[in-house]
Amino acid sequence: MIRHHPDSNVLMEYAAGTLPWAMSLAVGAHLQLCPRCREGRHQLDCVGGGLLRHTEPQAVHSDSLARVLQRIDQDENNPSQSDLIGPEVNTAHSAAVDSGNRDRPLDQLPRLVDKLVRDNQPLHWRRMSSSLQMARLASGQNQCEVALQRIRQGGKVVEHDHRGREITLVLYGSFSDADGVYAPGDFLVREPGEVHRPMATQDQECLCLSVAEAAVSVTGILGWLVNPLLRFRPA
Ligand SMILES: [Zn+2]
Structure with missing residues (x-):
């Protein structure tokens, strides 16, 4: 639900x-x-x-x-x-998200996301941390960075804040942060300055679509090391 x-x-x-x-x-x-x-x-x-x-x-x-x-x-x-518009989801191409990965494929993708994934084959997954992988998706415009993000089962993403608005749409699995639990279809907006630490639930990995106006910023001392390496690449 x-x-x-x-x-x-x-x-x-x-x-x-x-x-x-x-x-x-x-x-x-x-x-x-x-x-x-x-x-x-x-x-x-x-x-x-x-x-x-x-x-x-x-x-x-x-x-x-x-x-x-x-x-x-x-x-x-x-x-x-x-x-x-419309409730359609596409079940035919779900395996594309998992090419090169070992996790079970998505059951369904919203048709719009499916088309974007199709247009971005092959996906290039980058390991951002021990818990998080990201595949950027070219969307044909330069204001926002669009990406798939997958958090491993039970994995915690490092605490970070947002330098610009970021929209997250959960596609598969679920994650939680201090404000709630987010399941497939849930739509989340983070405004600049909001800090959170997402954690995937223990039962399965979590896959999300993210659309960000700016790169995130890792908080704390780890940020000194990591933030210079975080690139913002709208495409
Ligand atoms: Zn709704």
Whole structure:
């Protein structure tokens, strides 16, 4: 059962199309798993449609329609907003996440995440610590770093704070920190300055999608050693 959802501000930014694309990806993937937020987004769309109906018509350039159609053609490689709707998950490609690894494959991936993983084959997993591996995913924009993060069964990630907003979507397994327990589909936003120490539950590894505006910063004396090595690479 999903317990952690995007708040109304994030959903509103998503519905209005003002979220950075990579963050929209995480929200859209959550929507594919969460009927409650799909309904919330639908209601926001209705409000937006109602506002548009009461807006005075504005003149547009004569070639506007042609430009919109051209833009739709160009966006074939980047999923449009319409691709972000719907409950679909893809079960056919789950093994790709685990290529080269020994853990059991995912049962399901949200379709958006599955497409991103597919586009980033082969995944290059980097060992960040004894408990954490990370595979960066090119998303075609340079504001945010998108990555898969896997915490080994029972593994603890070092305590860190956030220099920018970070969204985490749990895809498989679960982890906890001082604020709660997060299971598949749960959506978590960390704001700059928030400190936490995630720990995977003991029964299985945890796989998450993360979208970050900046690199994390390891706290304490270990940070002296580790932080200069942490690279932020939006792609
Ligand atoms: Zn939700």
